[in-house]
Amino acid sequence: MALEVLLVEDSKTQAAQIKETLESVGLRVRVAYDGPEGIRDALDNPPALVVLDVKLPTMDGFQVCRRLKRNPATQDIPVIMLTEKAGPKATMSGLRAGADDYIPKDIFASEHLIGTLQELGILE
């Protein structure tokens, strides 16, 4: 059975693109469109991986990541942050929040995302 990924992304266009990338390597994807919805979803039905946008309404991706990593029910779920904010401060904020990788949304994003999934053991 395919592993399930929770994608937290407020942009429907970008969510569709990332979902397509993840599904192309055989993963099932469910989408939450803001941070609180993503946290509830992760708690209700823990996924194999969370892919998290940084810029979200209500609660940003750093806060969502911290909440997930502080909760014993979700702390072991790998979190990959996908972001347009890729400067030194933002990168360190993401990694200090507990993210397992911090990937800029550029032309190499899909390739890096799949590479990280392999290294985290999500993909063979």
Place this chain on the structure above:
Amino acid sequence: MVPITGPYNMRPPIMKVNVEDSMDIMIVRDTARRASSLLGFTPAHRAQLATAAATLAELVLKTGDAHTINLNGVVNGIKIGLQISSETPWLTGVSSNNILVALRSKLGDLVDEILLIGENPPTILVVMWLDSTRAQANIDDDSE
């Protein structure tokens, strides 16, 4: 161009990227991820190194001239690491202390060492060392 060696012995991977426009920043970031992957850094530390390399490339690009970012493995005793470096002719004559203060404020959280070597032109080198907390499990040492 002769690779920049710095105070540490070089080891593979040895890569370089010419930085001429903003597209090259992405290539620098991608190359840093690949180089750090070959050395066995975890994805999180690869993200740190990629950001450090991209930040250095952005600084280079702001000068308006084409330059090269060098990325190579380094060895110091039993330690290995990734060194990212660039010659900075536009900094010739600028106080090295001032340069280092500026670089530390930008890159200090991302890397272990920030060095400035030579004077004409000075060369910026940044290094992150691989230790057990930064190493990806099950790395094949012959992977390069």
